[in-house]
Amino acid sequence: MAANEEAMKYVWEGAIPLQIHLHKSEVASHPAPPPALVLAPRIGYLPLLVPLIKPYFKDSLPPGEDSIWFDYKGVPLKWYIPTGVLFDLLCAEPERPWNLTIHFRGYPSNVLIPCEGEDSAKWNFVNSLKEAAYIINGNCKNVMNMSQSDQEDLWTSVMNGDLDAYTRLLPKLKMGNIEDEFSRKESLSSPVSRQGGGTEIDVAGQVKTARIPVRLYVRSVSQNFENLEDVPEIDTWDEISYMNRPVEFLKEKGKCFTLRDAIESLLPEYSGDRAQTSGEEEADGSQETRGEIKLVRIQGIELKLEIPFSWVVNNLMNPEFYLHISVLVIGPQR
Amino acid sequence: MSQEEKAMEAIKDALRALRKRHLLEEGAHGPAISALSKPMISQGSEWKEKTEKLEIELQQCYKAQSRLSDQLVIEVAESRTSKASLQDKELLINDLEKDLSQTREECTRLQEELEEKTKTLDLLITENKEVRSQLEEMTNRAQKAESENKMLIDRWMLQKMQDAERLNEANALYEEMLAKLKANGLENLARQQVDGIVRRNEDGTDHFVESTIPSTCGHRIHAHEGGCGSILFQYNSRTLFTGGQAGPVKMWDTNSGSLIKSLNGSLGNILDLAITHDNKSLIAASSSNNLFVWDVNSGRVRHTLTGHTDKVCAVDVSKFSSRHVVSAAYDRTIKLWDLQKGYCTNTVLFTSNCNAICLSIDGLTVFSGHMDGNLRLWDIQTGKLLSEVAGHSSAITSVSLSRNGNMILTSGRDNVHNVFDTRTLEICGTLRASGNRLASNWSRSCISPDDEYVAAGSADGTVHVWSISKGSIVSTLKEQTSPILCCSWSGIGKPLASADKNGYVCTWT
Numbered sequence: 134m135a136a137n138e139e140a141m142k143y144v145w146e147g148a149i150p151l152q153i154h155l156h157k158s159e160v161a162s163h164p165a166p167p168p169a170l171v172l173a174p175r176i177g178y179l180p181l182l183v184p185l186i187k188p189y190f191k192d193s194l195p196p197g198e199d200s201i202w203f204d205y206k207g208v209p210l211k212w213y214i215p216t217g218v219l220f221d222l223l224c225a226e227p228e229r230p231w232n233l234t235i236h237f238r239g240y241p242s243n244v245l246i247p248c249e250g251e252d253s254a255k256w257n258f259v260n261s262l263k264e265a266a267y268i269i270n271g272n273c274k275n276v277m278n279m280s281q282s283d284q285e286d287l288w289t290s291v292m293n294g295d296l297d298a299y300t301r302l303l304p305k306l307k308m309g310n311i312e313d314e315f316s317r318k319e320s321l322s323s324p325v326s327r328q329g330g331g332t333e334i335d336v337a338g339q340v341k342t343a344r345i346p347v348r349l350y351v352r353s354v355s356q357n358f359e360n361l362e363d364v365p366e367i368d369t370w371d372e373i374s375y376m377n378r379p380v381e382f383l384k385e386k387g388k389c390f391t392l393r394d395a396i397e398s399l400l401p402e403y404s405g406d407r408a409q410t411s412g413e414e415e416a417d418g419s420q421e422t423r424g425e426i427k428l429v430r431i432q433g434i435e436l437k438l439e440i441p442f443s444w445v446v447n448n449l450m451n452p453e454f455y456l457h458i459s460v461l462v463i464g465p466q467r
Numbered sequence: 468m469s470q471e472e473k474a475m476e477a478i479k480d481a482l483r484a485l486r487k488r489h490l491l492e493e494g495a496h497g498p499a500i501s502a503l504s505k506p507m508i509s510q511g512s513e514w515k516e517k518t519e520k521l522e523i524e525l526q527q528c529y530k531a532q533s534r535l536s537d538q539l540v541i542e543v544a545e546s547r548t549s550k551a552s553l554q555d556k557e558l559l560i561n562d563l564e565k566d567l568s569q570t571r572e573e574c575t576r577l578q579e580e581l582e583e584k585t586k587t588l589d590l591l592i593t594e595n596k597e598v599r600s601q602l603e604e605m606t607n608r609a610q611k612a613e614s615e616n617k618m619l620i621d622r623w624m625l626q627k628m629q630d631a632e633r634l635n636e637a638n639a640l641y642e643e644m645l646a647k648l649k650a651n652g653l654e655n656l657a658r659q660q661v662d663g664i665v666r667r668n669e670d671g672t673d674h675f676v677e678s679t680i681p682s683t684c685g686h687r688i689h690a691h692e693g694g695c696g697s698i699l700f701q702y703n704s705r706t707l708f709t710g711g712q713a714g715p716v717k718m719w720d721t722n723s724g725s726l727i728k729s730l731n732g733s734l735g736n737i738l739d740l741a742i743t744h745d746n747k748s749l750i751a752a753s754s755s756n757n758l759f760v761w762d763v764n765s766g767r768v769r770h771t772l773t774g775h776t777d778k779v780c781a782v783d784v785s786k787f788s789s790r791h792v793v794s795a796a797y798d799r800t801i802k803l804w805d806l807q808k809g810y811c812t813n814t815v816l817f818t819s820n821c822n823a824i825c826l827s828i829d830g831l832t833v834f835s836g837h838m839d840g841n842l843r844l845w846d847i848q849t850g851k852l853l854s855e856v857a858g859h860s861s862a863i864t865s866v867s868l869s870r871n872g873n874m875i876l877t878s879g880r881d882n883v884h885n886v887f888d889t890r891t892l893e894i895c896g897t898l899r900a901s902g903n904r905l906a907s908n909w910s911r912s913c914i915s916p917d918d919e920y921v922a923a924g925s926a927d928g929t930v931h932v933w934s935i936s937k938g939s940i941v942s943t944l945k946e947q948t949s950p951i952l953c954c955s956w957s958g959i960g961k962p963l964a965s966a967d968k969n970g971y972v973c974t975w976t
Binding site for chain 1: 470471473476477478480481482484485486487488489491492493495496497499500501503510514809825
């Protein structure tokens with residue numbers, strides 16, 4: 134199997150086991166319903182899981198209208214963040230199955246934006262797509278020009294996790310490509326040019342520089358830790374800072390733009406430290422007041438930072454052409 | 468390691484990490500969760516099915532609802548129209564009720580009328596019934612009366628028949644007696660003639676009186692207006708009957724010349740008079756086709772003899788029986804009447820009209836003088852012609868018998884007066900006068916009672932008197948100016964009376 138196809142397959146097939154508990158305040162039946170076990174697609178969103186979960190709990194619900202929201206350890210989960218990203222972000226040590234609590238009442242409007250179920254998720258997806266198109270192409274004409282049925286089909290393929298359908302629909306989207314010699318069929322094939330990166334077929338016309346849409350989630354922990362198990366539980370979203378900043382993909386001669394370069398461009402304050410390989414963390418000792426990037430997770434895996442960014446982008450991006458990066462740092466909370 | 472190699476290594480590493488993740492996450496938990504969620508899914512699908520079913524039901528319900536609402540619209544519209552029609556019907560009902568009440572009133576009124584009518588009808592029916600019963604009663608009574616009447620009539624007829632039988636018997640007896648008497652009478656007469664002695668026998672004989680030759684006029688009586696056609700003296704008296712154009716027959720006393728009586732009841736012109744021997748009945752021949760018979764004493768008409776179809780111009784009554792009347796009329800008949808029976812017993816027809824008629828003394832022979840100038844003799848009983856004699860060349864106007872019955876005087880329009888012998892029918896004498904002209908077909912002449920003289924009137928108003936034996940005029944009486952129609956000599960010899968066309972009657976003595 135080709136490397137990029139394999140990677141995309143894994144990305145699309147990725148699913149997190151969730152154990153959904155009904156919040157005890159909403160248990161209206163005796164005995165209390167058992168938790169629901171669902172597999173949540175990584176690239177999907179929490180509101181899409183409601184039809185699967187609701188049957189488990191509907192008999193137990195108190196009377197009233199439903200306004201569904203999830204929380205993890207008391208923290209209401211933002212629904213517009215893909216499920217995989219939430220998992221990577223909030224669970225330092227992957228908790229499998231991930232225990233979430235579902236609420237049907239008492240929507241925390243001060244914390245979460247309203248959600249109307251699948252439709253909200255769909256619009257969120259399309260908007261993100263437009264944003265990505267704008268970043269990549271300079272305009273979102275390609276999304277706008279897409280017919281409504283095609284948009285529906287695109288969203289349906291995302292909802293259903295149908296990579297084939299998505300791949301068929303991609304040409305209609307006419308999103309600009311990110312030239313990546315590393316994503317060709319032969320994993321060891323030599324790159325055409327050492328220049329790497331750089332789009333030559335930019336739709337918008339920018340030849341030399343590519344802009345990659347990136348959403349960066351930074352969780353800062355105050356205390357250093359040795360093992361991931363020791364990472365304290367998250368309390369509030371205040372611990373997490375969110376950056377929606379494109380990465381300028383510079384084509385440099387003789388140099389390959391790595392992930393490290395990307396992160397450094399995004400988080401210059403942490404660029405002094407060079408986190409090593411994924412998985413094991415190295416206690417490097419805090420140097421100054423500068424934070425230390427302890428963990429970089431994309432699509433649930435920790436990557437070697439030497440990995441070419443273009444490969445990362447082309448293989449690990451979400452269906453809406455955004456690359457979601459979760460970072461755990463030690464440093465002062467912002 | 469070159470950067471490239473590092474890169475490749477990193478990529479491989481990444482892939483490995485992805486695989487591992489897969490194993491840890493979906494690889495490990497997927498099957499279990501799917502196994503667990505199958506019931507849920509199936510439940511979910513159940514729910515889906517239920518939902519679908521419910522949706523279908525709901526759709527059907529909607530359809531049904533729409534149908535029902537359509538129906539409802541229709542029904543509402545229909546109900547509106549029904550209401551409208553109902554209102555109309557109500558109005559109609561009101562009108563009909565009014566009509567009905569009116570009709571009821573009319574009906575009661577009519578009923579009342581009907582009752583009244585029925586009542587009246589009942590009343591009428593009862594009345595009718597009563598009237599009918601009355602009618603029945605009346606009819607019964609009438610029937611009874613009829614039957615009684617019939618019975619009575621039958622009885623009466625029976626009585627009458629019995630009377631008639633008795634009468635017949637009596638008549639038969641009487642006739643027998645009369646016959647006997649006649650026989651006796653004839654014997655006596657014969658004796659008288661021979662003897663010349665007047666004997667007074669039974670009734671029916673006459674006095675013999677010598678008659679004087681009249682010369683002076685006694686009375687001049689205006690008897691009738693328009694002419695006096697017939698005069699006659701009562702037997703053996705001076706009473707004179709006169710009959711004229713119109714009015715009654717008058718009875719005069721020639722002594723005084725005054726009217727004794729008037730006999731009323733006659734119609735038409737009196738053409739001839741005859742009186743019964745007992746002076747009780749006077750018969751007049753009238754131009755009204757009838758003969759009138761008076762009872763002289765009472766002056767009332769006893770019989771009106773009808774049967775002639777033309778004017779009756781001559782009449783005579785039998786001296787013997789006073790019962791047989793013979794009349795001649797211009798219907799060319801001579802009728803024989805029975806005064807007792809009151810009707811015609813015999814009728815004789817002939818060709819020539821009879822102007823004058825006279826019965827013989829015995830009453831068995833009729834002498835008739837005719838227009839053809841012949842004198843005929845008839846048998847009274849058989850009505851057969853016995854003989855005829857040509858007496859005159861023109862019409863005979865008068866036939867009168869002498870008192871002794873032997874001579875008969877006939878006067879004709881040829882102004883000749885012949886005297887015949889009744890037995891031989893030979894002319895005994897012919898009397899003429901130069902100035903004597905008979906005035907009419909019924910100018911009557913007469914013989915004096917002593918059978919000696921003949922008096923006849925003339926058209927110039929003179930009366931001539933002849934003597935039979937001498938055959939010449941012995942007297943000429945001039946007094947009247949108009950033509951003399953009739954002369955009559957009283958049975959006692961005088962006076963002689965003459966009547967003229969102006970109705971004057973003169974008496975001569």
